[in-house]
Amino acid sequence: MPHRTLVAVPAALCAVLVAAVAVSSATRTFYEDDPLLREPETQDASGVQERAIDLMFDLSLNLFARPGDPAENVRAQNINTIDELPDSNWFTNRILSRPVSPEEAARGPLTGSGPAPGPWTVIRDKRAGFAPGFTMRDSEGGIWFVSFDARGYPEAATGAVLVANKIFWTLGYWQVENHLAAVRPENIVVDASATIRPPSGVRRQMTRGDVEDVLERAHRSADGSYRAIASRAVPGRPVDGFFYHGTRSDDPNDLVHHEHRRELRALKVFGAWTNLVDMKAGNTLDSVIVENGRSVVRHYLQDVGSTFGSGANGLREFDEGWEYLFEGRPALRRLASFGFALSRWQTLDYERHDSIGRFEGDAFDPMAWKPRVPTAAFLRARPDDTFWAARRVMAFSDEMIRAVVATGQYSDPAAARHLGDVLIKRRDAIGRAYLPAINPIIDPALDGAGVVTFRNAAVDAGVEAAPAGYTAAWFAFDNATGESRPLTTTSGPTTRLAAPSSLSGVQTGFVRVDLGATGAPRSSWERPVQAYFRRETGGWRLVGFERLPDP
Numbered sequence: 001m002p003h004r005t006l007v008a009v010p011a012a013l014c015a016v017l018v019a020a021v022a023v024s025s026a027t028r029t030f031y032e033d034d035p036l037l038r039e040p041e042t043q044d045a046s047g048v049q050e051r052a053i054d055l056m057f058d059l060s061l062n063l064f065a066r067p068g069d070p071a072e073n074v075r076a077q078n079i080n081t082i083d084e085l086p087d088s089n090w091f092t093n094r095i096l097s098r099p100v101s102p103e104e105a106a107r108g109p110l111t112g113s114g115p116a117p118g119p120w121t122v123i124r125d126k127r128a129g130f131a132p133g134f135t136m137r138d139s140e141g142g143i144w145f146v147s148f149d150a151r152g153y154p155e156a157a158t159g160a161v162l163v164a165n166k167i168f169w170t171l172g173y174w175q176v177e178n179h180l181a182a183v184r185p186e187n188i189v190v191d192a193s194a195t196i197r198p199p200s201g202v203r204r205q206m207t208r209g210d211v212e213d214v215l216e217r218a219h220r221s222a223d224g225s226y227r228a229i230a231s232r233a234v235p236g237r238p239v240d241g242f243f244y245h246g247t248r249s250d251d252p253n254d255l256v257h258h259e260h261r262r263e264l265r266a267l268k269v270f271g272a273w274t275n276l277v278d279m280k281a282g283n284t285l286d287s288v289i290v291e292n293g294r295s296v297v298r299h300y301l302q303d304v305g306s307t308f309g310s311g312a313n314g315l316r317e318f319d320e321g322w323e324y325l326f327e328g329r330p331a332l333r334r335l336a337s338f339g340f341a342l343s344r345w346q347t348l349d350y351e352r353h354d355s356i357g358r359f360e361g362d363a364f365d366p367m368a369w370k371p372r373v374p375t376a377a378f379l380r381a382r383p384d385d386t387f388w389a390a391r392r393v394m395a396f397s398d399e400m401i402r403a404v405v406a407t408g409q410y411s412d413p414a415a416a417r418h419l420g421d422v423l424i425k426r427r428d429a430i431g432r433a434y435l436p437a438i439n440p441i442i443d444p445a446l447d448g449a450g451v452v453t454f455r456n457a458a459v460d461a462g463v464e465a466a467p468a469g470y471t472a473a474w475f476a477f478d479n480a481t482g483e484s485r486p487l488t489t490t491s492g493p494t495t496r497l498a499a500p501s502s503l504s505g506v507q508t509g510f511v512r513v514d515l516g517a518t519g520a521p522r523s524s525w526e527r528p529v530q531a532y533f534r535r536e537t538g539g540w541r542l543v544g545f546e547r548l549p550d551p
Contacts, residue, residue: 001029001482002081002532002544029482030510030534030543035080039088043252046295048288050239055282058243059373062280063326068245068259068376075548076262076385081532082545083384089291089298091172091263096395100170102403105396108166114179115230116140120188122211125196131157131305131312132217133228137191143233146183147305148218148226150313155355155415157312159408161229161305163419164274166404171270171392172263173301176285177232180409182225185215234287234300241284242299245376248286251297262385264377269389269434271378272369273426275359277320278306279371279378308419309350309357316358319345325372353415361425366433383438384547387457390434391442393427394461401427428463436464438524438547441515444531448539450499452513452531468519469493474500477510477532484512491518509535510543 061067080086087093094100118139126133126145133147149157161178169175194206218226244264247254258264271279283303288295309316322345323330333341350358371378402420410416440458447453452472458464471491475484488500503511516528532544 001549002034002083002546027480027482029477029479030081030532034543035082035084036086037080039078039086039090041089041253041291041294041296044294045251045253045288045297048239048248048250048286048295048297053240053243053281055280058281059325062244062373062375063324066376066379067243068380069257073382074260074380075382076265077260078256079262082542083388083547085172085262089174089289089296090261092174094172095170096392100395100400102397102400105166105170105400106403106407108169108404108407109175109177110179111177114181115142115144118187120146120183121191122188122206123191123194125206125210126214132214134211134214136188145231145233146181146228147231147312148183148214148228151217151219153310153314153354154219154221155227155408155410156310156314156357157305158227158229159355159410160307160310163405163408164276164304164307166407167274167396168270168301168304170396170400170404174298175304176234176300176302179230179232181228181230182221183228184225185212229305234285234298236287236289236298238285238287239297240286241281241302242286243281244279244378248297253296259376259380261377262388264375265381265385266389266392267375268378268381269366269386269393269430271371272321272364272366273393273423273430274304274307275309275316275321275369276304276307277316277371278303278311279375280373308422309359310355311357315354318348318358319343320358320372321345321369324370324374351418353412353418355410355412355415356419359419359422361422361429364426364429366426366430382548383434386434387438387440387547390430391457394431394435396423396427398424431458431461432463435461436522436525439516439527439529440464440525441470441517441529444513444515444529444542444545446499446511446513446531446533446540446542450501450503451496452499452515453496454515454531455495456517465521467517467521467525469517470495470497471516471518471528472497472499473514473516473528474503475512475514476506476508477512478508479510479534480508487511506535511535511540512544 085091115138120136120138122134122136124135126135131147135145137143149155162180165175165178188211190206190208190211195203196206196210197203220226243258245259247257267279285300285302286297289298330343348360348363350360401423405416405420435458440456442455442457444454459466469491471489473489474487476487477484487502490497511533513531514528517525520526530546530549533540534543
């Protein structure tokens with residue numbers, strides 16, 4: 001049955017409110033403000049402190065253990081009563097929830113221009129990621145994090161950052177503002193107070209030689225400049241990143257375990273589409289901001305540059321996207337066969353573009369795709385989560401994809417065309433894999449004349465044939481007790497079904513409609529979705545929806 005998004009409360013009241021919720025949920029299902037459109041954050045989070053994330057510990061924990069809630073098949077816990085994500089400091093609904101033009105998608109999170117003209121003053125080393133770079137201050141005092149293409153791979157890392165940044169912003173994630181810049185060594189100065197932490201681990205004063213070492217690892221253009229990404233410092237007070245499981249103990253608003261957040265589960269689909277293989281806590285960023293007079297934590301999916309076919313320091317390895325960093329079964333199979341038992345990734349023929357890397361869409365299987373290391377949220381994703389994500393991927397038109405790819409400013413038109421082609425192929429593969437996998441009925445509505453209408457996402461996307469017809473089982477729903485009383489069943493060949501004449505006599509003010517398909521190409525379509533409507537002036541309003549209701 002639909003449930004409300006959690007509301008943050010002081011710890012001292014938890015025991016009392018848990019008991020109160022247990023009682024109230026037995027007597028009331030929907031409230032006047034359902035469905036919630038914004039995730040509530042009622043507590044002050046000014047006490048959240050910076051913490052160190054041990055990348056090796058995070059990698060090992062996710063690769064060899066299964067952190068997070070051990071329960072299986074748990075419905076996402078931060079969705080509202082109509083199976084959607086409220087806006088939050090984790091996620092903002094954009095594509096599919098409202099019209100997004102190709103121009104808006106190509107602009108993404110940009111709010112202004114890049115670094116101010118004039119000299120760049122290096123103030124410290126670059127603390128995140130493996131791409132060569134540093135932290136600098138522009139001539140107007142703006143702070144920027146600068147990263148370069150790896151030597152020998154022009155446009156690869158910078159192009160991936162620019163394109164993926166726009167894609168993930170359009171999908172709904174909080175993103176860092178990235179600008180493309182041309183850097184000339186003679187315009188770089190080192191601040192007298194700049195420091196660096198070398199491999200020895202002992203922080204010391206930064207010198208001009210340290211900057212030259214960075215540039216030595218970066219790709220230099222023929223005119224002597226360096227193509228770079230300048231990332232604007234995020235607002236607020238950064239406090240490192242978030243894990244894909246558990247909660248942040250010092251954030252009183254962080255109540256939903258991260259493995260049960262739909263936007264993090266959805267990265268199983270979004271990551272597969274873009275080949276975001278490097279999903280780890282080190283590529284995220286939390287920042288304490290002031291919002292409506294209260295300190296809250298905003299959660300950034302900070303580094304999405306490890307996408308497509310390249311990484312910070314060159315092309316992807318052949319097995320990335322196909323296998324985890326360690327998988328016992330494939331390794332043993334290759335060992336036992338002396339290397340003759342070939343995996344699928346060992347037989348692929350990639351179209352070669354050094355600025356794009358190894359990225360293809362013909363052999364791509366969304367359900368078989370794997371990041372380097374599985375996260376708890378990735379492993380907990382249910383079919384209703386992946387369906388939700390696939391609809392957003394499919395909402396990217398060819399024109400929008402081409403517009404976003406153009407922001408990578410690739411000098412080779414064939415490389416840009418290839419990247420767009422592969423994203424389109426992988427988008428379509430995701431639609432074929434996930435939209436028909438469960439009952440794909442969407443957007444139910446009940447009008448004042450007593451007609452229920454809806455759509456079929458798989459049929460609309462052209463990834464599956466239409467069923468012979470649809471059925472609607474009608475119930476009078478008691479919002480006070482949660483009980484449903486059967487009325488009748490109606491059916492028809494289209495996505496427009498008449499309600500029973502007894503609907504006008506329902507005294508509870510709520511009805512439940514179970515919608516399923518007959519003669520469907522997939523047996524899973526016969527398992528009905530449940531839609532709940534509340535009578536209002538002039539008609540009925542959708543207040544509840546479950547795609548995979550509990551038996």
